[in-house]
Amino acid sequence: MSKTDGYEIRLSGTGGQGLGLGGKMLAAALSSEGLHVAQSQSYEPTSRGGMSRSDLVVSRQTADYPLATGLDYLLILDKRAISISEGMINKDAVVLVDEELVPDPPSGHFKVHALPLSRTAISLGNLRVTNVVSLGALIALGDFCSIETMEAAIKQVTPKKYAQMNLDAVRAGYELVQH
Amino acid sequence: MSPVPGNSPQLQSLQGNQACALGAIAAGCRLFAGYPITPSSEIAERMSKELPRVDGVFVQMEDEIASMAACLGGSLGGVKSMTATSGPGFSLKQENIGYGIQAEIPCVVINVMRGGPSTGMPTRPAQGDVMQARWGTHGDHPIIVLTPSSVQEIYQQTIQAFNFSETYRIPVIVLYDEAIGHLVDTVELPDPKDIETTDRKWATGPAEDYLPYAPDKDGIPPMPRPGDGYRTHTTGLTHLETGFPTQVPDDVTRVTSRLLDKIENHRDEIEQYELLSCGDADILIVAFGITARASERAVNMARDKGIKAGLLRPVTLWPFPEKALQELAGHAKHVLVPEMNAGQLILEIERLCAGSVPVSGINRFDGETIKPNEVLAKIEELNNG
Numbered sequence: 001m002s003k004t005d006g007y008e009i010r011l012s013g014t015g016g017q018g019l020g021l022g023g024k025m026l027a028a029a030l031s032s033e034g035l036h037v038a039q040s041q042s043y044e045p046t047s048r049g050g051m052s053r054s055d056l057v058v059s060r061q062t063a064d065y066p067l068a069t070g071l072d073y074l075l076i077l078d079k080r081a082i083s084i085s086e087g088m089i090n091k092d093a094v095v096l097v098d099e100e101l102v103p104d105p106p107s108g109h110f111k112v113h114a115l116p117l118s119r120t121a122i123s124l125g126n127l128r129v130t131n132v133v134s135l136g137a138l139i140a141l142g143d144f145c146s147i148e149t150m151e152a153a154i155k156q157v158t159p160k161k162y163a164q165m166n167l168d169a170v171r172a173g174y175e176l177v178q179h
Numbered sequence: 180m181s182p183v184p185g186n187s188p189q190l191q192s193l194q195g196n197q198a199c200a201l202g203a204i205a206a207g208c209r210l211f212a213g214y215p216i217t218p219s220s221e222i223a224e225r226m227s228k229e230l231p232r233v234d235g236v237f238v239q240m241e242d243e244i245a246s247m248a249a250c251l252g253g254s255l256g257g258v259k260s261m262t263a264t265s266g267p268g269f270s271l272k273q274e275n276i277g278y279g280i281q282a283e284i285p286c287v288v289i290n291v292m293r294g295g296p297s298t299g300m301p302t303r304p305a306q307g308d309v310m311q312a313r314w315g316t317h318g319d320h321p322i323i324v325l326t327p328s329s330v331q332e333i334y335q336q337t338i339q340a341f342n343f344s345e346t347y348r349i350p351v352i353v354l355y356d357e358a359i360g361h362l363v364d365t366v367e368l369p370d371p372k373d374i375e376t377t378d379r380k381w382a383t384g385p386a387e388d389y390l391p392y393a394p395d396k397d398g399i400p401p402m403p404r405p406g407d408g409y410r411t412h413t414t415g416l417t418h419l420e421t422g423f424p425t426q427v428p429d430d431v432t433r434v435t436s437r438l439l440d441k442i443e444n445h446r447d448e449i450e451q452y453e454l455l456s457c458g459d460a461d462i463l464i465v466a467f468g469i470t471a472r473a474s475e476r477a478v479n480m481a482r483d484k485g486i487k488a489g490l491l492r493p494v495t496l497w498p499f500p501e502k503a504l505q506e507l508a509g510h511a512k513h514v515l516v517p518e519m520n521a522g523q524l525i526l527e528i529e530r531l532c533a534g535s536v537p538v539s540g541i542n543r544f545d546g547e548t549i550k551p552n553e554v555l556a557k558i559e560e561l562n563n564g
Contacts, residue, residue: 024363031192031365039192039363043302062329065476065551066362067469 006035006059007144008068010085011134013077013101015043015052018131021157022075023054026135029145029153030058038066042084051081058144073142075134076102077117094141096134113141113177120172129169136173147174190367195330195360196263199289199353200225202337203261205374208287209235210260212249214242214268217301218357219291222263243268247275250286254279255413257405259341263289265357266308267298269315276350277316278415280438283392283400285344285379287337289353291360294546303546304357306468306519310526312354313497319435321442323449324352324497326467330364336494342377343449347441348399354496356519358469358548382409392434393420398441442498451494452503456482460489462558463511465504465528467493470517470549477554486562499527508532513561517541517549 009026011019020041027037038057044050055068070090076082076097082105089095089110097105099114106112115137121130132154139145147170154166193201199222203211211226227237236253240246246262253260264272269290279286292308294300308315312324323343327336333355340351380401382389391411394400400420403409412422417434419425425434442449456478457463466474471492481488491507493500508514514536516525525540532538541557543549 027192027363036365037192037363038365040358041361062331062364064479065472066329066364067358067472067548067550069551 007072009073012053012081022131132169133173136170140177196221198334202334206338206341210253243271247272279350283348309523455490457489476551
C-alpha cells in the first residue's frame with residue numbers, strides 16, 4: 001500500500017511486552033481522527049516469551065486487504081522478532097528498535113533508530129511501560145499522530161489506576177526523539 | 180466496545196468474534212451454550228456479558244458435545260440458540276449437528292477455523308474445515324454454511340444464519356478463519372431498528388389434528404410452541420410426519436427427500452455471493468474469508484496491469500452458488516482457487532466446471548495466510564501461460 005492510500009504499522013517483540021495493548025492504544029488514537037484501522041495480532045499459545053506482533057493497517061476507507069503486507073513504521077523490542085518482518089519493510093520506512101534488546105537491527109533502504117526504550121521505562125520505575133515509551137518515540141519519529149491525540153487515546157484505553165504512569169511513559173518516549 | 184470518539188455513534192472499533200456475539204444478540208439469540216476454545220473464545224466471553232442484559236442465558240457446558248445438545252434443547256424450548264467453537268470442538272459437535280438436522284431444530288454453530296488436524300495450531304488461521312462443514316456429520320443431509328470475509332460481514336452473516344435457521348428449521352454453520360475472527364476493524368453497525376430478523380413458523384390450528392413433521396407447501400413443518408398444547412415427538416431416528424420412527428422404504432424415501440429438498444428447492448433464496456470485476460474476466464478467482472480479501476487486492480493489482488482477472492466470493496459456501504460459478508467459468512480461460520488448506524473447495528469447483536475450463540489452486544496449510552502478492556503472481560503466471 002502506498003503512503004497516499006494509507007500506511008502500515010507493526011509493533012513486534014515477545015509475549016508479555018504489551019504489544020497488543022500498544023496496538024489498541026494506537027488504533028484508538030488513529031480512529032479518533034476518523035481513520036479506518038484494521039488491527040491484527042499474532043501470538044503463540046504460550047502467553048509469555050513467544051514471538052508477538054501487533055499490526056495496524058490504516059486507511060481512509062475500509063482496506064481491501066486488512067493484514068500487513070509492507071511496513072511503513074516498525075517497532076522491534078526483541079531480536080527474536082526481527083525475522084518476522086524481513087522482506088516486508090517498505091523503502092523509507094521508519095524502524096525503531098530498543099538499543100539493548102535489539103543489538104543487531106536489520107538494515108536496508110530504511111532508517112533505523114536505536115533508542116534506550118526499555119532503559120527509559122526502567123528510569124520511570126516500571127519496565128512494563130516500555131511499550132508506551134516506544135509509542136511516544138514512534139509517533140515522534142513518524143509524525144503520523146500528534147502527542148495530544150495519543151495522550152487522549154491512552155486515557156481512553158488505560159484503567160484509571162495506570163493512566164498517569166502511561167501518560168508519563170508516552171511523553172518520555174516522545175521526548176527521547178525531540179531532544 | 181465504546182464508540183470511537185469524533186465519529187458517528189455507530190462507527191466503532193470491533194473484533195470479528197465480538198461482532199459475531201453482537202450479531203447474535205441482534206438476531207434474537209437468547210441462549211449460548213459453549214465450551215471456550217481458541218480462536219473462538221471471545222464469542223463466548225462476549226455472550227456471557229451480553230446475554231444477562233437481555234434476559235438471556237449463558238451456560239458454559241462441560242464439553243462441546245453437551246454444548247451442542249444444550250443448544251438443541253434450548254431451541255426446542257422456543258429460544259434462539261447458538262454455540263461457538265473451533266476445529267477440535269467442531270468435530271465433537273458433529274453427531275448432535277446431525278441430530279439437529281434430522282429433528283429439524285433451528286440453531287447456529289460458529290466455527291472459527293484454526294490449523295488442524297486435531298489440536299493442530301490453536302492460534303494460527305486455516306480454512307481446513309470446508310468439507311467438514313459440509314459432510315462432518317454422517318448420512319445424507321442438507322446444510323447451510325455461511326462464510327463472512329470481514330468483521331462487518333461476520334455481524335451481518337450471524338444475523339443471516341439465525342434467519343436461515345429459523346426459516347428452514349436447520350442448524351446453520353458460520354465458518355470463518357482465525358484471521359478474520361481476531362481482526363479488529365473499524366465498522367459501522369446498522370441501527371437495530373433496520374435489522375430484519377426472522378422467527379420460525381409456529382403451529383396453529385386444532386391440536387388434535389397436529390402432525391409435528393407434516394410440512395407446509397414450502398416443505399417446512401411449523402414447530403410446536405411449548406405450552407401451546409401440541410403433542411410432539413423428537414427423535415434422531417428417521418421419522419414419519421407423526422414424529423415416530425419408520426424404516427419402511429417408501430416412507431424413508433419420502434421423508435428424507437423432503438429433508439434434502441427443503442434446502443435444495445430454496446437455493447435461489449439461500450445462495451449468496453459477491454462479484455468483483457467478473458464481467459470480462461479471463462481469470463476467475465474463487466475464494467472466501469481472508470483469502471477473498473487477499474484476492475480482492477490481487478484482482479485490483481492485476482487490473483492495474485491490464486490483466487482481466489475477477490473474483491467470485493461465495494458467501495454461502497454450502498449450498499455453493501453453482502449457477503453463478505458455471506456461468507462465469509463458461510466465459511473464463513482459467514479458474515483459480517486459493518485456499519488455506521491442501522485443496523478442498525477446489526474439488527467442488529472442479530466438479531462444477533466438469534472439465535470445461537482448467538482449474539488450479541494456491542494452497543497453504545502452514546498457519547500463514549495467502550498474501551495478495553502470491554495470488555497476483557499466480558494470476559500473472561496463468562495470464563502468460
